[in-house]
Amino acid sequence: MTTRLEALPGSRLKWAVADGWTITRRDLVHWANHPVQLIVGLLFPIMILLMFGYLFGGAMKVPGGGDYREFLVPGVLALSMMFGIEATFTAVSTDVSRGVTDRFRSMPMAGSAVVVGRCVADMINAALTLAALVLAGLAMGWGWHRGIGPAFAAFGLLLLLRLAMLWVGIHLGLVLRSPESVMALQILVWPVGFLSNVFAPPETMPGWLGTVVEWNPMSATVTAIRELFGNPGWGGDSWMAQHSLLMAVVWPVLMVALFFPLSVRRYRRLSR
Structure with missing residues (x-):
């Protein structure tokens, strides 16, 4: 009798999908x-969102005019996608440290099931987070002004950013293995998240700092979705400002291309 591991390619794909869904x-x-x-x-x-929108919003001015809350909401949407890396890291490292991942590896299941299942679950969580934030933003008076098509494109860019952060989190969880290391991760993630154009335009910052902020991958996503939503933002004459939509795709794709194979290779070497 043919076992699952000896099945034809089509059958192996079917079992891989089924195993991945089981982990999800x-x-x-x-x-x-x-x-x-x-x-x-x-x-x-x-x-x-509420803290920055209501506590600090009255003192913030958007270059070129506009409501600061409409400027803020797209930034917080992107920030939440980046901060999701902490949840991914914690879940993966906890499973590794408790031996759960090793038990999965000993079972007759597809080798991709654990990482793919984690990916699907975290993307579902990201979609829920976006939905909750959108409702909160709408309650604050935020909205999109360029139609449903550009709005869906903006949400697609946000999920693409989360996908990139997800694979970074999976790789770090497999490398560090200790859930306590999340504190070290936060020390890196929080400065990167705030060193962006989420809360303030780069043009209001010192020249060198504004350049660093512009080249932050998250800043590209934030700028692009503000444009797609029709929310106030900053234009700027720099190359990054003029090509934010392109870079909102390029940065996440590059991160996935780098960390996806690294995660798969690290997972396969866990028992060595």
Whole structure:
């Protein structure tokens, strides 16, 4: 009798999809059994949005005019996609440190199932986060002004950024392996997140700092989605400012191209 590992390519693909979905369902069941963790994860970016929108918004001026809250919401949407790396890292490193990943590897299942299942679960979480933030933004008076097509394109860019951060998180979780290392990750992620055009335009910053901010991959996504949503932002004459939509695709694709194979290779070497 032919085993799953000896199956034809079409059958192997079918089993790989089924195994990946099994791992995804495991994470979904975990959320259902521990809803507080999911709820806190959804409320945290909303808290940032409300804090900056209402506590500091009155003192902020958008170059060229416009409502600061409309300037802010796209930035926080992108920031939440980047901060998702912490949840990915924690989940992967926890499974590795507790031996769960090794048990999965000992089972007759597709080698891609664990990382693909993690990817699908985290993308579902990202979609929920975006939905919660959009509702909060709409309640604050934010909206998109260039039609539903550009708005969907903006949400696509946000999910693409989350996909890139996801594979970075998977790789770091497999390398560091310790959930306690999330503190070290936060020391790196938070400055990168705030060293962007999420809360303030680069043109208001010192020249060298504004250049660094413009070349932050997240800044490209933020600039592009502000344009797609029709929200106030900054134009600028720099190359990055003029090609933000292109770079909002290029940066995440480059990160996925780098960290996806690194994650797969690291996963295969876990037991060595």
